[in-house]
Amino acid sequence: MKEDIMFNTNTALKSLSKSEFNSHFENIYNEHIDQLYRFTYFRVSDKDKAIDIVQDVYFKYFKYLTDSLENEGEIDFNHKAFLFKTIRNTIIDHYRKKQSQSLDELVDAGYEYSSDEDVSHNTSIDIDYKEVLKSLKSLDLDAQELVYMRFIEGLSLTDISEITGQKENTIAVKIHRILEKLKQRYEKHY
Amino acid sequence: MKNIINDKRIENILSSFKPNESMSLSVSEKKDMLKSVFDRVDVSKEVVVEAVKSPFYTYKTYFTQYLRYSIPVLLIVFIGTQAAGVFTDRSRIALSDINEVKSNLEQLKRSNEIKSNLSKNQADIKEIKLNLASEDVAEKDVKTQILASQLSSRSREIRNQVAALISEDKITEAKKIALDLESALKADELYKVSTSVESEVFSAIDLRVDIERKEKNNISTSTEKEVEDRIIAAKKDILDFEKNASTTDIIVEAEKSIVVSEDHLKAGDIENAVISLQSYDRIVADLRVILLP
Numbered sequence: 001m002k003e004d005i006m007f008n009t010n011t012a013l014k015s016l017s018k019s020e021f022n023s024h025f026e027n028i029y030n031e032h033i034d035q036l037y038r039f040t041y042f043r044v045s046d047k048d049k050a051i052d053i054v055q056d057v058y059f060k061y062f063k064y065l066t067d068s069l070e071n072e073g074e075i076d077f078n079h080k081a082f083l084f085k086t087i088r089n090t091i092i093d094h095y096r097k098k099q100s101q102s103l104d105e106l107v108d109a110g111y112e113y114s115s116d117e118d119v120s121h122n123t124s125i126d127i128d129y130k131e132v133l134k135s136l137k138s139l140d141l142d143a144q145e146l147v148y149m150r151f152i153e154g155l156s157l158t159d160i161s162e163i164t165g166q167k168e169n170t171i172a173v174k175i176h177r178i179l180e181k182l183k184q185r186y187e188k189h190y
Numbered sequence: 191m192k193n194i195i196n197d198k199r200i201e202n203i204l205s206s207f208k209p210n211e212s213m214s215l216s217v218s219e220k221k222d223m224l225k226s227v228f229d230r231v232d233v234s235k236e237v238v239v240e241a242v243k244s245p246f247y248t249y250k251t252y253f254t255q256y257l258r259y260s261i262p263v264l265l266i267v268f269i270g271t272q273a274a275g276v277f278t279d280r281s282r283i284a285l286s287d288i289n290e291v292k293s294n295l296e297q298l299k300r301s302n303e304i305k306s307n308l309s310k311n312q313a314d315i316k317e318i319k320l321n322l323a324s325e326d327v328a329e330k331d332v333k334t335q336i337l338a339s340q341l342s343s344r345s346r347e348i349r350n351q352v353a354a355l356i357s358e359d360k361i362t363e364a365k366k367i368a369l370d371l372e373s374a375l376k377a378d379e380l381y382k383v384s385t386s387v388e389s390e391v392f393s394a395i396d397l398r399v400d401i402e403r404k405e406k407n408n409i410s411t412s413t414e415k416e417v418e419d420r421i422i423a424a425k426k427d428i429l430d431f432e433k434n435a436s437t438t439d440i441i442v443e444a445e446k447s448i449v450v451s452e453d454h455l456k457a458g459d460i461e462n463a464v465i466s467l468q469s470y471d472r473i474v475a476d477l478r479v480i481l482l483p
Binding site: 022026029030033034037038041051054055058059060062063089090092093132136140141142147151152154164165166179182183 | 200201203204205213214215219220223224226227228230231392395396399400403407461462465
């Protein structure tokens, strides 16, 4: 991964000046900010809250980087997974205070169907899309989150495994079951 | 006519959900966010520098020397006696593991002791706060630093004890204590001003989330009966809360979680029944902190 090359292969990290270190940090920030913000907004449905959470997580990440350098002299971890895991835990904390689950409304959260196929002129695709969306909303929060990470943000099984703390095989099986469930719920309507 | 949709088609539809423009941050918003992160990092460094220059370390009076040396020693003794207590209890549990009834009794006793340690820690911190508030010598920063360090070290101790329970697969007890710890830390005003307490809160959340995940993954044939029992117990607790608490909104939320759990249980969906009960447990842990005298 781009950022790992940036941090892991540089053995003279400790001797970096403040501005050089900040520049490395900025690169990683720019690399993930959009994905992290979308993930957070998708979960909390509030732009200001999402910005606060993402800023807070980047601050923690900066501290973690500097502490790792100070204590271990190197930075050796999956940055993307670390950021997602921290965001996820912060959001869980947010949900403790606000029990509503805004994950329900994909479209309301700023997502739209975008494919090479023209939905407006193809009734069958439009129906498929609406039915899948309806079935998706009926899944539990964990399942929706897995679908989001795997299909909408396109994260790898390895990344999802690190973020959720579950084995890759378990994730793969869960995703397979979710697809089966979606398929059954879709077919039930016909 | 039955319409059949294949897995690949569903995958394609899911992968086609893309963020629209309203979901993107503008370049200036991203820059502002980055600037805020750097500013916050700078501020946190300044706070550390100020702490080093504090009169607490430069002026040597009997009081500051007492705070610097006697309290840590007392703290170490306190932690030592607690650890010794835990190890003694662990041995006791091992010896009394002759039959299930005995073992369960010891287990209950031990988690009660850890819980009472948690309350004792909270009481101690309260007392230290009162003592420090009455002293004019120590400055506000110094007081905050002392309290934060005490609170953090005690929290770490409790987390270690919870980890010991998890390693023995006593998930239910571990979860109760982890939830109490998390709620207590969050309720403390130091959570908002001290980064060490803040990071303790996040560690406590991580711990609790891990326990919940374990609980969810440990579903077995006996879980259904356990969930039923937990729902019955939760309903009794709610009646007690309704008598004693004025925070009705939270009670209503807790009740909702029980109803949802019951519905899942009736539908045979044990995993979601457990998840709803976890939500109930979190709400109740917060409620208990609110009800603390």
